[in-house]
Amino acid sequence: MKPLAHIGSKGKNKMTNTVKHKGETVQDPPLVKRLLSDPRTGWFWAIPRIWLGIQWFTAAQHKFADPSWVQTGDALKGFWTGATAIPETGRPSQPVSR
DSSP: OOOOEEOSOTTOSSOOOEEEETTEEEEOOHHHHHHHHOGGGHHHHHHHHHHHHHHHHHHHHHHHHOHHHHTSOHHHHHHHHHHHOOOGGGOOSSOOOO
16 A cells, blocks of 8 residues: 655645645644644643643552562563453454464
8 A cells, every 4th residue: 555645745844734645735624723723822732731641640550659560570571461361252263374
């Protein structure tokens, strides 16, 4: 698959709003253009960015304070075992080949 060809940027350091995909020109909706391109909407994006940063910080703080994460590794082993487990009902009948 070919990458999307960006048109209309003309070397500017600005996000392009028009792409060419499968021979058709596709444009972003006006609301999306405004929310992503206008510098004044930075204050709008600051709220979810700060909230997300706090969530990541508290999750990391919990892991650093818990000995099972940093000393023994039992929590990480349990997470990894659960994440990679394949339930019997979801096991494919044939091996997946690529």
